[in-house]
Amino acid sequence: MDLGLRDKLVVVTGGGAGIGSGITRACLAESARVVVLARHSENVDAFMAEMKAAKAQCEFVEAHLEDTERCRTAIAEIETKFGDIYGLVNNAGVNDAVGLASGSVEKFVQSLEKNLIHCYALAHYALAGLKRQQGAIVNISSKVAKTGQGNTSGYAASKGGQLALTREWAAELLPDNVRVNAVLPAEVMTPLYERWLKMLGDPVVKLKEITDDIPLGHRMTTQAEIAAAVVFLLSPTQSGHTTGQHISVDGGYVHLDRALT
Secondary structure: OOOOOOOOEEEEEOOOOHHHHHHHHHHHHOOOEEEEEEOOOHHHHHHHHHHHHOOOOEEEEEOOOOOHHHHHHHHHHHHHHHOOOOEEEEOOOOOOOOOOOOOOHHHHHHHHHHHHHHHHHHHHHHHHHHHHHOOEEEEEOOOHHHHOOOOOHHHHHHHHHHHHHHHHHHHHOHHHOOEEEEEEEOOEOOHHHHHHHHOOOOHHHHHHHHHHOOOOOOOOEOHHHHHHHHHHHHOOOOOOOOOOOEEEEOOOOOOOOHHHO
């Protein structure tokens, strides 16, 4: 199936590690051009070395996204080098455990800067090109936006904010044929998730406790399954009439009856 993404420019924040790297791979598989917008890390640098060795249509632009001025200059740099942005995937973020009791007002604001503010900034600065391309925005939210988790007010507020902005932007951009949707992962195995499991004493036992509560297949969602939903939502040919949607890719984790687990 041709998703109509050949040679279209897609920016994936945090696109060199975890779920973001899966999204980048899926876009490249559809012959899109991808810019990974992220800070340097061991995982990101290894991923980009792999992309360079494979001669993939994948470029890296370094940015600390909490810096909104850098968001502006990064978008300008991308547009100057590569042209108008067709797709913006707001994937970068971290569950930073800034709770109501355990956090502070300052840490809460910092969490919003890590997880939400850059989504608005990047979309704002890329908007003219997105309109010219009649492109698409996909926000990577989280089950935490709908379920809560406890002790993560900043992340929950940010991910809930992404869902609100998804529908607000979808409404605002209707006249411009720019579509905006969100994907909500739940339990997905990533390097960050693996590190978290290892902090819990017996990671094998903890992982089984988690997967026992996932109705479909009693297994984790894969990065590739999240990425497949994202590239579908980016596609002008296959999801050209899909906007304002919140798509949960989670094996029924959030919405199915708990009796099923």
